[in-house]
Amino acid sequence: MSTIFPREEKAEQIFDEILKNPRACERLKDTFFAAIPSAEESEGAGTDIPGTVFAAALFNAYENKDLSAFMMAVCNNSVFDLLRNSFLIPIRFNDKGVENPIFLTDENGNLLDESKNHIYEKKYKMFHKLFEEQDEIPDYRMYMADGFRESHGYTENGEIETIRNAEHTGILLFFEFPQSVDLEINEEKIYAIVWEYLMKLQERLPRALMYYGKRDEHGIEKHTSKLGIFLPFCHFEREMEKNIELANGIGLGCRETILAEMKVLEK
Structure with missing residues (x-):
């Protein structure tokens, strides 16, 4: 299955460098949640997880096309957790x-x-x-x-x-x-x-x-x-x-x- 946007070249190399820098990971996390209205007020929204964990989950999801890997970082639910809990x-x-x-x-x-x-x-x-x-x-x-x-x-x-x-x-x-x-x-x-x-x-x-x-x-x-x-x-x-x-x-x-x-x- 194709993705919406073309895959970036040398993505793994970029991700590895970012993961080595906790401050860069934290900045990435902050940018993500800043784009979500009221994310800071949403209990359990994932804003309290370390930036390194957030970034690793995001990059893993991108590399493996695994949405659940990322969703667990931001809302403590895999895709099927959300379905069951709904x-x-x-x-x-x-x-x-x-x-x-x-x-x-x-x-x-x-x-x-x-x-x-x-x-x-x-x-x-x-x-x-x-x-x-x-x-x-x-x-x-x-x-x-x-x-x-x-x-x-x-x-x-x-x-x-x-x-x-x-x-x-x-x-x-x-x-x-x-x-x-x-x-x-x-x-x-x-x-x-x-x-x-x-x-x-x-x-x-x-x-x-x-x-x-x-x-x-x-x-x-x-x-x-x-x-x-x-x-x-x-x-x-x-x-x-x-x-x-x-x-x-x-x-x-x-x-x-x-x-x-x-x-x-x-x-």
């Missing part, structure tokens, strides 16, 4: 080996660590009442859980760090596929269906999280075998029973659409 793409279960969501209850609705009962007492009472009153739905479970989103940025040494944000306790609605079903459907097709239902979820329940699939520590995709909708108490507890009903309709609709697509492919 609720525009779903989150993978336990992505790259990091547990998310973190289950707080077992399949029977009991706290996994009773020593933390005092921490979750009020929320747990609400959850347990809803758990006892839930409808019987095949291949469906309800858990209390902690969920979070992530962003990425640089340390002062220029190393990439993962930052957890929006950590909340809530109710996780867990939709599994029947054990008799072996998902042979194209993962891209599943993703398209999940994304469609994520948009429906955001229309009805803004700020609810949708989980799907799995990707291991080596970045290898695993077949989608379950879906999840996470409702943080801080956003949805006022009408949690009604919100669960709405979320269940969307989650079950997503699962049925995937199963229907599989049946079409089998014919």
